Amino acid sequence: MRSNRQVSPGFYLLEAELPIRPDRIPRAGQFCMLRSWDSIPVLSRPISVFDAQGSRVFFLYKTVGRGTAIFSRLNPGDSLTIQGPLGNGFPMDLWSNAPGRIAMVGGGAGIAPFYLGAKQYRGAGCTVDLYLGFSGAAFLTDEYRDRADSVTVNVGGRITDEIDPTGYDAIFTCGPEIMMKALWEKCKACGVGERIFVSLEARMACGVGACYGCSKQTAGGNKKVCKDGPVFPAEDVL
Ligand code: FES
Numbered sequence: 001m002r003s004n005r006q007v008s009p010g011f012y013l014l015e016a017e018l019p020i021r022p023d024r025i026p027r028a029g030q031f032c033m034l035r036s037w038d039s040i041p042v043l044s045r046p047i048s049v050f051d052a053q054g055s056r057v058f059f060l061y062k063t064v065g066r067g068t069a070i071f072s073r074l075n076p077g078d079s080l081t082i083q084g085p086l087g088n089g090f091p092m093d094l095w096s097n098a099p100g101r102i103a104m105v106g107g108g109a110g111i112a113p114f115y116l117g118a119k120q121y122r123g124a125g126c127t128v129d130l131y132l133g134f135s136g137a138a139f140l141t142d143e144y145r146d147r148a149d150s151v152t153v154n155v156g157g158r159i160t161d162e163i164d165p166t167g168y169d170a171i172f173t174c175g176p177e178i179m180m181k182a183l184w185e186k187c188k189a190c191g192v193g194e195r196i197f198v199s200l201e202a203r204m205a206c207g208v209g210a211c212y213g214c215s216k217q218t219a220g221g222n223k224k225v226c227k228d229g230p231v232f233p234a235e236d237v238l
Contacts, residue, residue: 032084110175133159
C-alpha cells in the first residue's frame with residue numbers, strides 16, 4: 001500500500017500497487033475485494049475502483065464498520081491483499097454510431113466510480129457531466145472538475161434535483177439507495193427510464209459468484225451482485 005489519506009471526515013483515498021494484465025485493466029464500476037488482516041474479520045471488503053494508472057490503483061472508501069476502520073489506520077508500506085478487478089462495470093457498448101452524452105450521478109462514497117468513469121468515457125469520445133452529492137462537506141471536487149465536461153455539486157440537499165435526465169443518452173448512478181430511487185423515479189417520469197443504470201451495494205463473501213451471499217431479486221430472476229453486477233439497468237432492480 002502506497003498511501004492512505006483522509007479527504008474528508010470518514011472518507012479516505014487509498015493508493016496501492018497492483019500488477020494488472022493489459023486485458024484486465026479496471027473499468028468504471030468494477031470493484032476489488034480488499035483485506036489487510038489474516039482471519040478476523042472473516043470477510044474481505046468490496047471497494048469501488050476510483051482510478052487506475054498503470055500498476056497504481058486507487059480506492060475511495062468511507063469508514064462504515066470494522067473492516068473499513070482497519071483500512072483507515074493503514075500506513076504506507078503496510079500490506080494489503082487485493083482481489084480484482086471484479087464485477088461487470090458500467091456498460092461501454094451503448095452507442096453503435098456516435099458516442100453519447102452521459103450523466104454520472106454519485107452520492108457520498110458513491111462518487112468513486114465516476115472519477116475513472118469520466119476518464120474512460122471521455123476517452124471514448126463521450127460527453128460526461130458529473131453530478132456529485134454530499135451530505136457533509138464536499139471533497140475531491142477540483143480533481144473531478146479536471147476530468148469531466150461539467151461538474152455540478154450539491155451539499156446537504158438533493159443532487160437529483162439538479163439534473164434534467166432528458167438531455168442524456170445514458171445516466172449512471174451510484175450511492176445511497178434513496179438517491180438512486182429518486183433518480184429512477186425522475187427518469188421514469190421523464191420517459192427515459194430505460195436509460196438509467198445503477199451500481200448496487202451488497203454484503204459480499206467471495207466476490208466472484210461462488211457463494212450466493214449477494215443474491216438480489218431482479219426482473220430477470222435472482223442475480224449475484226458481485227458477478228452479474230454490481231451495475232444493472234435500474235428497471236431490472238429498483
Ligand atoms: Fe459470493 Fe456474490 S459474494 S456470490
